[in-house]
Amino acid sequence: MPFESLKARMGMLLEQMVHQPEDMHELQETLREELAELQASGLPVPSDLVKLEQSLKDRLNLPKSDK
Numbered sequence: 001m002p003f004e005s006l007k008a009r010m011g012m013l014l015e016q017m018v019h020q021p022e023d024m025h026e027l028q029e030t031l032r033e034e035l036a037e038l039q040a041s042g043l044p045v046p047s048d049l050v051k052l053e054q055s056l057k058d059r060l061n062l063p064k065s066d067k
Helices: 003-019 021-040 047-059
Strands: none
Touching: 003 021, 021 047
8 A cells, every 4th residue: 555545545534524523433433444454554553543543432432442
């Protein structure tokens, strides 16, 4: 997965968060999937995106994962 592609997908995801806050659950799940894909590819996972995903999870009162 090229880095530029990742940046573009994350940019689009963050743009959706701003303009469609009613879809936060779907956006959180998409972000979680993107981070899991990075991790599975052996690429570094940006800590700010991990924090954002956790913040969304907390805001949506989702169960915490055991990592």
